[in-house]
Amino acid sequence: MPETSAASGSGTTRTEESSGTPARPATAPERDAPAAASGATIRLEGLTKRYSGSTVPAVDDVSLEVKAGETVVLVGPSGCGKSTLLKMINRLIEPTSGRIRIDDEDVTGIDAVKLRRKIGYAIQSSGLFPHMTVAQNIAQVPKMAGWPKARIKARVEEMLDLVGLDPAEFQGRYPRRLSGGQQQRVGVARALAADPPVLLMDEPFGAVDPITRDHLQDELIRLQHELRKTIVFVTHDFDEAIKLGDRIAVLREQSHIAQFDTPEAILTNPADDFVSGFVGAGAALKRLNLTRVRDVEIVDFPTATVEEPVETISEMLGAGTTNEVLLLDPKQRPYKWLRRGDLTHAKGSLARAGTLVHDTVTRDATLRDALEAVLTDSGGRVAVTGRRGEYTGVVDLETLMKCVHELLDADRLEAIEHRHSLSETQAKRTYAAQEGLTS
Structure with missing residues (x-):
């Protein structure tokens, strides 16, 4: 998960580190085939938690199933018991009654300590031990599990690389020397270090700024696409639930389940007024959170690097095939948008020419993130970056608006079909009533 730096717009990023030659977009099946599920099925059966002195249970008789490799998000108002429900899965809170099956x-x-070593757990503000280095934090569970030192060392490096942090740079640091986003990445690496089948996440991104939060969400989506763990994620943010969840459990008081369904089903057909309150206005636009940048056309764009002579770039623009190039830095990251007219101010140097790239999106960003980035860009496009910030292509406004129109058309069609269905039902009832009167 490369650390974000200054950027504007939800879900947009500038990365601090990247390497390698810029990749070119491949077809979705080649590029995005998910890994086989490595998670475990979780079944909660009549799970209840009562605290002494309280007249009502904090969690009351909850039963649900989370499929192997699935991300289920628990969302509900403050005090509804969603964090209590989550913590009962790894028995940080012991249930009063009911069963947990993995x-x-x-x-x-079974022994609660041994159980927790088999379940990853990530919380808000990372929960890292401040007196331990990054490597020591990540190594905690493998060390307790009795792994040999060589295997632990290799696993620490593997986990840091997985979350986009250079092992050579970060494993010796202490948490106080990390940004909030970097701490959360280390927290996720620690939770995954012993390769648990289940990962519990209790509002893990709630304490970071909105831009870093969007990027951490994108990186979690990428990790889940690669690892296919079983994830139970708690949030109070319905937009975050839509973005991350394969299914969402909307919880009332005492964790009673108001609706447990896919994000799309909840957006288009909320079970009742309580669920509608979570959906809020603009359901069609919220559905932009269901589609990723990797699901739409990512086009190539003329590029040059800052090492190339101004004359070479000038010849490229003067050839007439393009009016603009994307200038890449030495690590192949988007740096500047350079138009033909900008070169008149270059005077042999690109230092003052062109417009800095402020916004980029990853391929795991949502179309909503991309649309916000595009709308803040005068050129009507946004650069798409890979795992370490390297350029991979461009998404433009035309592509995104086509998707928006398709969503709106689908909503209109669904509304018409719904009204038609209601009309047919009413007609049948009327006919049945009339038949009853004449018989």
Whole structure:
């Protein structure tokens, strides 16, 4: 998860580190085939938590199933018991009654410490031990599990690389020397270090700024696409739930389930007024959070690097095939948009020519993130970057607006079909009533 720096617009990023030659977009099947699920099925059966002195349970008789490799998001108002429900899965809070089954094993009665070593856990503000280095934090669970030192060292480096942090640079640092986003990345690396089948996440991105939060969400989507763990994620932010969840459980008081369904089903057909309150206005636009940048056409764009002579770039622009190039820095990251007229101010140098690239999106960003970035760009396009910030292509306004119109058309068609269905139902009832009167 490359650390973000100054940027504007939701879900947009500038990265601090990248390497390698810029990749070119491949077809979606080649590029985005998900890994086989490595998670475990979780079944909660009548799970209840009562605290002494309280007349009502904090969590009351909750039953649900999370499929292997699935991300389920628990969302609900403050005090509804969603964090309590999450913590009962790894028994940080012991249930009063009910059963927890992981891959058909009843874990309600086994040793709680051993259980937690098999379940990754990430919380808000990362929860890193301040007196330990990054490497020591990540190594905690593998060390307790008795892994040999060589295997632990290799795993630490693997985990740091997985979340986009250079092992050579970060493993010796202490948490106080990390930004908020970097701390959260290390927290996720620690949670995954022992390769657990289940990952519990309790509002892990709630304490970081909105731009970093959007990028951390994108990186979690990327990691899940690669690892296919079983993730249970708690949030109070419905937009975050839409973006991350394969399914969403909307919880009332005492964690009673108001609706448990896919994000699209909840957006288009909320179960009742309580769920509608979470959906809010603009359901069609919220559905932009269901589609990723990798799902739409990412086009190539003329590029040059800052090392190339001004004369070479001038010849490229003067050839008449393009009026603009994207200038890449030495690590192949988007740096400047350079138009033909900008070269008149270059005077042999590109230092003052062109417009700095402030906004980029990753391929795992949502179309909503991309649309916000495009609308703040005078050129009506946004550069798409890879895992370490390297340029991979461009998405333009025309492509995004086509998707918006398709969503709106689908909503209109669904509304018409819904009204038609209601009309047919009413007609049948009227006919039945009339038949009853004449018989």
